[in-house]
Amino acid sequence: MGVDVPDLIGGLERGERRSLARLLTVVEDGDPARLRELIAAIYPSTGRARVIGITGSPGVGKSTLTDAIATELRGQDRSVAILAVDPSSPFSGGALLGDRVRMQGHHADPKVFIRSMASRGHLGGLSFATPQAVLVLDAAGFDDIIVETVGVGQSEVEIAATADTTLVALAPGMGDGIQAAKAGILEVADLFVINKADRGGAGQLEAELRGMLEMGHALEEPADGREASAGWWPPILRTVAVRGEGIPEVVAALDDHLDHLEAAGRRDERRRERALHTIREIALAAVRRRVTDLAAGDDRVLGELSGQVAARELDPYTAADQLLDALEAST
Amino acid sequence: MGVDVPDLIGGLERGERRSLARLLTVVEDGDPARLRELIAAIYPSTGRARVIGITGSPGVGKSTLTDAIATELRGQDRSVAILAVDPSSPFSGGALLGDRVRMQGHHADPKVFIRSMASRGHLGGLSFATPQAVLVLDAAGFDDIIVETVGVGQSEVEIAATADTTLVALAPGMGDGIQAAKAGILEVADLFVINKADRGGAGQLEAELRGMLEMGHALEEPADGREASAGWWPPILRTVAVRGEGIPEVVAALDDHLDHLEAAGRRDERRRERALHTIREIALAAVRRRVTDLAAGDDRVLGELSGQVAARELDPYTAADQLLDALEAST
Numbered sequence: 001m002g003v004d005v006p007d008l009i010g011g012l013e014r015g016e017r018r019s020l021a022r023l024l025t026v027v028e029d030g031d032p033a034r035l036r037e038l039i040a041a042i043y044p045s046t047g048r049a050r051v052i053g054i055t056g057s058p059g060v061g062k063s064t065l066t067d068a069i070a071t072e073l074r075g076q077d078r079s080v081a082i083l084a085v086d087p088s089s090p091f092s093g094g095a096l097l098g099d100r101v102r103m104q105g106h107h108a109d110p111k112v113f114i115r116s117m118a119s120r121g122h123l124g125g126l127s128f129a130t131p132q133a134v135l136v137l138d139a140a141g142f143d144d145i146i147v148e149t150v151g152v153g154q155s156e157v158e159i160a161a162t163a164d165t166t167l168v169a170l171a172p173g174m175g176d177g178i179q180a181a182k183a184g185i186l187e188v189a190d191l192f193v194i195n196k197a198d199r200g201g202a203g204q205l206e207a208e209l210r211g212m213l214e215m216g217h218a219l220e221e222p223a224d225g226r227e228a229s230a231g232w233w234p235p236i237l238r239t240v241a242v243r244g245e246g247i248p249e250v251v252a253a254l255d256d257h258l259d260h261l262e263a264a265g266r267r268d269e270r271r272r273e274r275a276l277h278t279i280r281e282i283a284l285a286a287v288r289r290r291v292t293d294l295a296a297g298d299d300r301v302l303g304e305l306s307g308q309v310a311a312r313e314l315d316p317y318t319a320a321d322q323l324l325d326a327l328e329a330s331t
Numbered sequence: 332m333g334v335d336v337p338d339l340i341g342g343l344e345r346g347e348r349r350s351l352a353r354l355l356t357v358v359e360d361g362d363p364a365r366l367r368e369l370i371a372a373i374y375p376s377t378g379r380a381r382v383i384g385i386t387g388s389p390g391v392g393k394s395t396l397t398d399a400i401a402t403e404l405r406g407q408d409r410s411v412a413i414l415a416v417d418p419s420s421p422f423s424g425g426a427l428l429g430d431r432v433r434m435q436g437h438h439a440d441p442k443v444f445i446r447s448m449a450s451r452g453h454l455g456g457l458s459f460a461t462p463q464a465v466l467v468l469d470a471a472g473f474d475d476i477i478v479e480t481v482g483v484g485q486s487e488v489e490i491a492a493t494a495d496t497t498l499v500a501l502a503p504g505m506g507d508g509i510q511a512a513k514a515g516i517l518e519v520a521d522l523f524v525i526n527k528a529d530r531g532g533a534g535q536l537e538a539e540l541r542g543m544l545e546m547g548h549a550l551e552e553p554a555d556g557r558e559a560s561a562g563w564w565p566p567i568l569r570t571v572a573v574r575g576e577g578i579p580e581v582v583a584a585l586d587d588h589l590d591h592l593e594a595a596g597r598r599d600e601r602r603r604e605r606a607l608h609t610i611r612e613i614a615l616a617a618v619r620r621r622v623t624d625l626a627a628g629d630d631r632v633l634g635e636l637s638g639q640v641a642a643r644e645l646d647p648y649t650a651a652d653q654l655l656d657a658l659e660a661s662t
Contacts, residue, residue: 036648040646040649278640279636280622302607302611320613
């Protein structure tokens, strides 16, 4: 309501921050017609930004680390957008208190933009919205886009699918932090950062991590997403982000990784993977919508099937087959 | 490998705990052919158990509360299965240390079964696996199945879709606990429990919650899932689960809610909603699989589209349309 997408795109092209913010709200709201219009219009202007993913468990100091990296990048006169994706929060973005507090660290710097994004419960969720929000920030002309997300379950994999380089942050004394994150982080990390490294236990954490990496290297065939990293051994760096310690080295390592991707001709591979991820999520959201429409539609196919399944006249797999048949017949 | 589903179902029917555990691993693994075989075979034997959902933020004492409720139900000679679903953990179930520790509280009681379930990253995730795990526990003959999940984002909604009665647990002094959970909990709760009620702030928490409920009641049209609760005003109870205080009252309130559903003829409605949810998740997982197959298939439709999108020759929405066309042509 009251959202004129072409008008906002005009504003985006003129570098208006308010238009950018409102377009990100369009992405968050997830209205398919508006999103299609938006993405189709801006798509030719995208593909220039570097996308950095930063993930890690709660408490490792991700936000501080992200802000410190942003400050370092600004020192190199690069413009930076931070997209903080929180799969555990149902909050909407835009006006988050946290954003405002974080923005203060960057004063009125027009070349830093920070935005939180939450799932508003719309179809497809954050795995649908995040790559499209990145496209909007890309079209807005930021040199670097940092996607920061708390590492829970699938989110590490999602972030890696969106980023050129994925940084996994850890901290000593988080107990089973590594253990819990293990399944996800080894596969997605291009770079490990042990933050809060002034605490006891940083050395042990690094040793454990190195052991896991070596074991993983020895035991596992590279997974699909891993091909792009062939020839790259994820470095393990230490930081005390709150004091800026170790941050220049992290930024240098991010650059190294990008150089590696370029030199190995693998950056295009990452771009294709990212495109694949985006297409798939858009397609799945469309299917999800169709299924929901079938549930609400006049014929109420799904309603009838549910009644039969609830009455144990039909098992849910047979019902799902019939639902998919109905779905195809309806398109 | 080495999994004989009919054999395990035989064991399940004979009440063998090991067969039950292995069938839950089949669910967790998510192999579609095996799952279809399993669910179709057991489905006629399901629909008898009461399903209780328990959700809440980390730190409110969900596990302790769940265990205390299970103990109380055992005192009424009801058999109880607890399915602890953790969307934030990539761990596999079965051998979790936490399960073993928790089982000790129920000694060798054969009428209590506790199992953690985690997303193994398979297609569809926990929203696909959870309702099917509940069916297995239902077929195993448990009177009550408690699905316990940490309340993050979508998970409250998922749990409500699987349960007859959804209990939302809170605790004083959790700061923005209510705020963060707000969007989800008001819609799904049939029952609120303020645990750790011996701490200061329980009264204030209850007052806040009551205020939110009244505001929600005044402002909001009932959402779809809410219809089933018409005429039911979620009670707010207080417990100190670690000492068993307030637990009989919670169990009585769970019974009251079920009576209410039955009396209002609404339990069948919940069953239909649960069936709808299950069918939809199975169908969506199937579509997701087909999309992935298209990416890996000989024709590599998705691979080609990704290349064009990465090269900015095509926008991702148009590519998604073409992917869905290819999907339909291939079935």
